[in-house]
Amino acid sequence: MDIPTTMRAARIHAYGGPEVLTVEEVPVPSLAPGEVLVEVLAASVNGADLELRRSGFDGYYEPPRTLGIDLCGVVRAVAEDVERLHVGDRIHGRRSSAARGTYSTFAAVDADDLIAVPAGMEDSVAAAVPVVGLAAWHAVVEVGRTAPGDRVLIHGAGGGVGFLAAQFARHLGAQVIASDVAEAHAALRDIGVTEVHDFRTTDVIAAAGTVEVVIDPVGGPVTDASLAALSEGGRLVSLVAEPDQDTARRRGVTATMLDSWMDRGHLARIDELLVAGAVTLEVGEVLPLEEAARAHELAESGAVRGKIVLDPRR
Numbered sequence: 001m002d003i004p005t006t007m008r009a010a011r012i013h014a015y016g017g018p019e020v021l022t023v024e025e026v027p028v029p030s031l032a033p034g035e036v037l038v039e040v041l042a043a044s045v046n047g048a049d050l051e052l053r054r055s056g057f058d059g060y061y062e063p064p065r066t067l068g069i070d071l072c073g074v075v076r077a078v079a080e081d082v083e084r085l086h087v088g089d090r091i092h093g094r095r096s097s098a099a100r101g102t103y104s105t106f107a108a109v110d111a112d113d114l115i116a117v118p119a120g121m122e123d124s125v126a127a128a129v130p131v132v133g134l135a136a137w138h139a140v141v142e143v144g145r146t147a148p149g150d151r152v153l154i155h156g157a158g159g160g161v162g163f164l165a166a167q168f169a170r171h172l173g174a175q176v177i178a179s180d181v182a183e184a185h186a187a188l189r190d191i192g193v194t195e196v197h198d199f200r201t202t203d204v205i206a207a208a209g210t211v212e213v214v215i216d217p218v219g220g221p222v223t224d225a226s227l228a229a230l231s232e233g234g235r236l237v238s239l240v241a242e243p244d245q246d247t248a249r250r251r252g253v254t255a256t257m258l259d260s261w262m263d264r265g266h267l268a269r270i271d272e273l274l275v276a277g278a279v280t281l282e283v284g285e286v287l288p289l290e291e292a293a294r295a296h297e298l299a300e301s302g303a304v305r306g307k308i309v310l311d312p313r314r
């Protein structure tokens, strides 16, 4: 393939609402050592993209900037020192940092952040899984240390992270108690979760009883309130907020704010489970790159259940 000199990218030039996300023509990036040039087949919308657009994480990432963290694509060029990946490989993964995006027709990505996509996995699923899949894996397995028979309370269990977390916990032999809006309950029952609560109408902490693990991709009052549900030695893992350590210590539990990371072995394990049908990931909507702003609008409205994916080829 002849690599063009310019590409389309969905970028922000100021923080703000979805309308600040516009598609423009920019140079195709050149490769630094360790990188590969990926022709992007799909990139998914994640909570971090929304936060980056709204505030750059309190100004840490300044505009102008291309958004997007995870992707599925085909390797079109490799830096001289890259040996593990080759031109033509179909790969997926997540960037280790949000500094450079994936909402674009090409992306220069650190080869260490990518693995081969298993045969039979669709581009949209391959793009949707890395950020939420690794976050769910790290929360349930690595930090939550979920064991067979544990009771695991999962807030936001119908969301990107929570839905996979619920399935990983069940796969490990744990008993899942799920909390989310009523619209998400049917999908949760479909994956075998029998104890499902609507946080809008139920005091979830009281209804859950005592649990060994809490997974919190919601934050706000949910994070610290969850400490009360843990048995002694229990583990709270929040994806969004730093839990109150004094309360955690007093109650004899651990409470961690998890910053998930790219791990090729963990992503490969998640892929195996997806391909085997042991877990599923729902893609709710696939939109052209040009509709990146609408994709953010939909993600923020909560109107779409399942992951939202951008397809730059449309």
Ligand SMILES: NC(=O)c1ccc[n+]([C@@H]2O[C@H](COP(=O)([O-])OP(=O)(O)OC[C@H]3O[C@@H](n4cnc5c(N)ncnc54)[C@H](OP(=O)(O)O)[C@@H]3O)[C@@H](O)[C@H]2O)c1
Pocket (backbone or CB within 6 Å): 046, 047, 048, 131, 132, 135, 155, 156, 157, 158, 159, 160, 161, 162, 179, 180, 181, 184, 199, 217, 218, 222, 238, 239, 240, 258, 259, 260, 261, 301, 302
């Ligand atoms: N730290 C990390 O490494 C890491 C990694 C990945 C994601 N995250 C963060 O984790 C958060 C969740 O990501 P996601 O992709 O799972 O988001 P998501 O797909 O929007 O899922 C969140 C779910 O929680 C539901 N919800 C809202 N308030 C709730 C409450 N009080 N109790 C129970 N459920 C509630 C939402 O319902 P509605 O949609 O109806 O509101 C939605 O179904 C985001 O803030 C994201 O940035 C962090």
